Structure formats: C-alpha cells, structure tokens
Amino acid sequence: MRTRYIIYIALALLIGFLIYNKFFSTKGKEAMAQNASKSTKRQNGPVAVNVMIVKDTAVDNTIDVTGTIDANEKVNLISETAGNITGIFFNEGSYVKKGQLLVKVYNQDIVASLKQNDYQVALAKQNEYRNGILLQKEAISQQEYDTSLTSLNTLKAQSDVLKAQIAKTEIRAPFSGTIGLRNISPGGYLSPSTSIATLVNIDPAKVTFSVPERYQQLIKPGTKVNFTIESARNKFSAEVYAIEPAIDLSSRTITVRARSANPGNLLKAGAFAKINLTLDQIPKTIMVPTQCVIPDLKDSKVFVYHNGTALSKTVKTDLRTDTKIEIISGLKAGDSLIVSGLIQIRNKVPLKILKVIK
Structure with missing residues (x-):
C-alpha cells in the first residue's frame, strides 16, 4: 500500500512540473506570445x-402551383326510360362518334302504337281534305271543318309523342369520345337509376388550378401555362381560357382553367399536374x-x-x-x-x- 501511495505522489508532482513549465515558466510565456502573434497576423491577413x-x-416572374387534369367533356350515360335491354352496340374503351347508337331498350309496343297512329293520321288527312272541299262549296259548316282539322292535328301530335318515347329507348352518344367500362349486360333490365358507362372526351384536356389572389391582375385569357404529369416525361403547354370571377374565401385563391392539346391521349382525366405559370417579365x-x-x-x-x-x-x-x-x-x-x-x-x-x- 505504501509503495502505491509513493507512486501516486510522484506522478502528481511530475504533472504539476510539466504544467508549470509550459504555462508559467519564461519559455512557456514566450511560446504563448508567439502563437498569439501568429494568430493575430492570420486574422489581420486578407x-x-x-x-x-x-x-x-x-x-420571368413565375410561380409553381399544382392542379388537376380534367376532361373536356364527361358524362355518365343513363337511360330516360325503363325496360329490357335488346342491344348493346359499343365495345368497352372504344372511340364512339356523336349520335352513335350505344344501347337499345325494348320498344316494340311503342313502335306498334306509332304505326297504328300513322294509319289514323292518314285517314284524318283524307277527312280534312274532303271537308275542306265541302266547306268551299258551303256544303258543311266551318265548325265541322274545324273539328276534322283538330282531329288531324291531335293525331299528328300523338305521333310526335310516340316518336319521342321511341327516341328515349335508344341511348346515343351526346358527343364524340372514349367510352369506359359498361355496367350492363344484354337482356338485363335498365332503369333510369342504372349507370350504363362513362363517356369522356379528353382532347383537348382542361387543366384546373388555383393561384393566390394577389396575382389575379396578372392572369388573363391567353396566358401561357407549362406543366408536367407523373405518368409522362413530356412537358405540356396550355392556354388560359376561363377564370373564376369570385375568390375562394377559405383559401384566398382564384380558380383558373386552361386548355391543352392532347393528340396522343397522354393526359388522363384526374391526373395530378405540376404547373409553372409565367406571370410577367421584368x-x-x-x-x-x-x-x-x-x-x-x-x-x-x-x-x-x-x-x-x-x-x-x-x-x-x-x-x-x-x-x-x-x-x-x-x-x-x-x-x-x-x-x-x-x-x-x-x-x-x-x-x-x-x-x-x-
């Protein structure tokens, strides 16, 4: 034990001597002064x-915003009348033209009624014609002629009603576009609440986005817009054609809509768009x-x-x-x-x- 204490005391004395020699001896003070001088020279150097x-x-004064790709036209096809489906005349995902017949509902009873009414119209025409000749010869009264004429016009109106009912049993494309997946089958019962399919026209595409209200004076119809989408590396351009007249109270932004050509159908409705909008040039x-x-x-x-x-x-x-x-x-x-x-x-x-x- 005594030997260990002696070793500890010797180490403490040695450490104390080294500290004194470095910081408090004449040589240590001179070394510190030299280092301080060098440091000062370095600090004062260029x-x-x-x-x-x-x-x-x-x-260019530009801002980056986000938006959504919208279809130029989009509609959920439904029937105005109920009945059994007698024909489906489109393929899912195909392109259809405006006015093309897509679905037909049973209408033979209405067609038969129209045919019957047409016969009555033909008879009423002959009756009106004969009464017209008799009226000129004053063989009948004006009232009798008016009755025959009214009967003819009523039957013609009935024909128009039946033709309108027949038209409702034929669902046609309201505009040209791509038709989606159908929700019906041949022979099924179609009601006005049944969705047939979705028809979309995406060329040109619409780009809808919002910008802060402080930029509203810098955006006008004709303003150019550049944007990208996640599903394609292409850079697309669009042109502003409509601006919402009112500012959104919750976000204090104004909604803007631009139109972009989409010949290759790369743009899809609902896609996320990253938009770069050039406001003006300084x-x-x-x-x-x-x-x-x-x-x-x-x-x-x-x-x-x-x-x-x-x-x-x-x-x-x-x-x-x-x-x-x-x-x-x-x-x-x-x-x-x-x-x-x-x-x-x-x-x-x-x-x-x-x-x-x-």
Whole structure:
C-alpha cells in the first residue's frame, strides 16, 4: 500500500512540473506570445474571396402551383326510360362518334302504337281534305271543318309523342369520345337509376388550378401555362381560357382553367399536374445568388469589394427563384459582389480576389 501511495505522489508532482513549465515558466510565456502573434497576423491577413460583377438582366416572374387534369367533356350515360335491354352496340374503351347508337331498350309496343297512329293520321288527312272541299262549296259548316282539322292535328301530335318515347329507348352518344367500362349486360333490365358507362372526351384536356389572389391582375385569357404529369416525361403547354370571377374565401385563391392539346391521349382525366405559370417579365433588374444576401434584424445586406476591403451594403429584395433573389435597391450594375468566404467577412476586412465571375 505504501509503495502505491509513493507512486501516486510522484506522478502528481511530475504533472504539476510539466504544467508549470509550459504555462508559467519564461519559455512557456514566450511560446504563448508567439502563437498569439501568429494568430493575430492570420486574422489581420486578407480573406480570399470570389466576386461577381453585378449586371442588369431580364427575368420571368413565375410561380409553381399544382392542379388537376380534367376532361373536356364527361358524362355518365343513363337511360330516360325503363325496360329490357335488346342491344348493346359499343365495345368497352372504344372511340364512339356523336349520335352513335350505344344501347337499345325494348320498344316494340311503342313502335306498334306509332304505326297504328300513322294509319289514323292518314285517314284524318283524307277527312280534312274532303271537308275542306265541302266547306268551299258551303256544303258543311266551318265548325265541322274545324273539328276534322283538330282531329288531324291531335293525331299528328300523338305521333310526335310516340316518336319521342321511341327516341328515349335508344341511348346515343351526346358527343364524340372514349367510352369506359359498361355496367350492363344484354337482356338485363335498365332503369333510369342504372349507370350504363362513362363517356369522356379528353382532347383537348382542361387543366384546373388555383393561384393566390394577389396575382389575379396578372392572369388573363391567353396566358401561357407549362406543366408536367407523373405518368409522362413530356412537358405540356396550355392556354388560359376561363377564370373564376369570385375568390375562394377559405383559401384566398382564384380558380383558373386552361386548355391543352392532347393528340396522343397522354393526359388522363384526374391526373395530378405540376404547373409553372409565367406571370410577367421584368425587363431590367438585378438577380444575385441567394447565399450572398445575409438577413439582418430589419433589413438584408450584402458585401461588395471596394478598394481592397469588404464594404457592407443594405439591400431590399423582392422576387425569389430556386437559386437567385432580386435586388430592387442597394446594388447597381458594375458593383463587385462577394459570393464566397462570407462567414469570415466583416466590414472593412481586407480581401484577396481569387476569381471574378462575369
């Protein structure tokens, strides 16, 4: 035990001697002073930086929003009358033309009634014709002739009613487009509540999106829109043709609709669209890299190279892009903006230029 204590005491004395020799002896103080002098020289030396010559440039004021692809026309096909299905005249997923017969419901009873009524119309015409001749010869009264004429017109009206009923038993395409999956089968019973299929016209396609209300004065019919979708690598373009007149109270946005050509049917109704909207073009402004602008408590500032040193300038900013920010005051064309080494820079710090970016 005594030997262990002796070893501990010896180690403590050795450590104390080393600490004293390094920090408190004459040689240790001189070494610390030399290191401090070297550090001061390094701090007072010029900071190596890259600078960019500021210049005026034109920039597009654009915003990125999201939207939805809508069909130009879309309808859920249903029947106005009930009855057994006697024919289905379309293939699922096929293209159909406007007016094409798609589905037919049993209507033989109505067709027979129409045929019977046509015979009565023919007889009524003959009766009206004969009464007309007799009226001219004053062989019958005007009232008798009017009765025959009314009977004819009534039968004609009845024919129109029957023809309308027959038309309701034939479901035709209201517009040209692609028909979807059918929900009926031949021989089934079709009622007005039964969905037959969905008919979609997607060429041209509609692009619906919303923009903040502060941009409403910059968007008008004819404004160009570029967008992409998840299912294709193509970039698509569209043109605004309609704007909702009222602002949405919950989101404070205005709904806009554009039209896009879709000859290859790459655009599908319901698809998600990433939209890049060009609002206007600023013909002359200053754009600088975002990292050059240092936020302050009240303003923002940048550093410029001036007579070999760094000079701080207060600036005002506006438009931002992914990598740049617009300076609307505080900089002018020709200034040498510092774009690197900003962490080490303070006002009046001497600088050494490594590279000039024009």
